[in-house]
Amino acid sequence: MTEPVSSLLQWLAAGATLAGSLIFLAGAIAVIRLPDFFTRMHGPTKSATLGLMLIGTGAMLRSVDAGSAHWVKDLILVIFIFVTAPVSAQILMRAACVRRTDQTGTARGVPPTYPVELVERSGELTKDLLEETAEKKN
Amino acid sequence: MIDVIYQISTAIVCIATLLVLIRAIRGPSAFDRVMAVDTVALGIVGLLVTESVATRDLTYFDVALSLALCSFIGTAFLGHFLGEGQLGD
DSSP states (O other): OOOHHHHHHHHHHHHHHHHHHHHHHHHHHHHHHOSSHHHHTHIIIIIIHHHHHHHHHHHHHHHHHHTOTTHHHHHHHHHHHHHHHHHHHHHHHHHHHHHHHHTTSSOTTOOTTSOHHHHHHHHHHHHHHHHHHHHHHO | OHHHHHHHHHHHHHHHHHHHHHHHHHOSSHHHHHHHHHHHHHHHHHHHHHHHHHHTOTHHHHHHHHHHHHHHHHHHHHHHHHHHSSSOO
8 A cells, every 4th residue: 555645646647647648639639620731730739749748747747656766857758849849830830831822822732621712712812911011021 | 547547548649649640641731741740759759658657667768758859850851841842951
């Protein structure tokens, strides 16, 4: 039989891991279900990051409970994911913005269920906005 | 009881990773594929961390750290490549 504090930490770690996996599942469902690339990007940026951070926090609590110094490594993983996942998502989204406005003005690779007129119109709007900013610069 | 919770979390993360893998296979544009592969790597990191906690084997954790690092570098370079059209810069 373990001590009460130790048991509480173990339950907290298990709860954090379960919550993190559920949030990660929500992000995965967002990736598979949402209609557009830019909406799909919500999954990895927010839900997957939070889920992984919760899973790492659970591992950290478990290490603290075991009394080992391994929790530093868990903390490093959590901070690393907190920094890098939004950065990579931002790089991808900027790349998608550059490609889709420069070449055709329409969003490439949109699934057929998405209303195409709306996409084309958003491309035109983006083009107008780009031209306006260019004129302002000149 | 706690072991059961860890098994359930492992199963949930596994299902989520498989769902994201469907998007990686079917994704209409290259950006979708890159994003899905990045998310699959994150899911594998989560699986490895959960496994390392459940089996108390700290080797999995080092694998998870290096996989997170490699997947970030790969995604950043692929994003630059898809956006600017050239590597480096």
